[in-house]
Amino acid sequence: MSEHRIYTMSFASVYPLYISKAAKKGRTKSEVDEIIRWLTGYTQDEMEEQLKKQTDFETFFKDAPLLNPSRTLIKGVVCGVRVEDIKEPTMQEIRYLDKLIDELAKGKSMDKILREK
Secondary structure, three states, X not given: OOOOHHHHOEHHHHHHHHHHHHHHOOXXXXXXXXXXXXXXXXXXXXXXXXXXXXXXXXXXXXXXXXXXXXXXXXXOEEOOEEHHHOXXXXXXXXXXXXXXXXXXXXXXXXXXXXXXX
């Protein structure tokens, strides 16, 4: 099975796209960062270090300090595929992040995005 191209893309190359998507809808870089930290367990400094090192997506998620157990509550469609039905773990993590950024851009409140009760 061939590896998906996104696995070898640097997280830093896509990160500005997340910020841009959010900013177009009046959301902020700090909200994007909060979502990424919530999902992965990285601190802000650790995340910035990963950006500086141009870490690829596969490594970014593999080395995440603590993937949030509540991420399995993320449901819905990204790129025509239901995130909860994705079988490949790395792709599912990437799509979880995509879905959270989509929710941010659609105006959802941060407590709903971060699956807080």
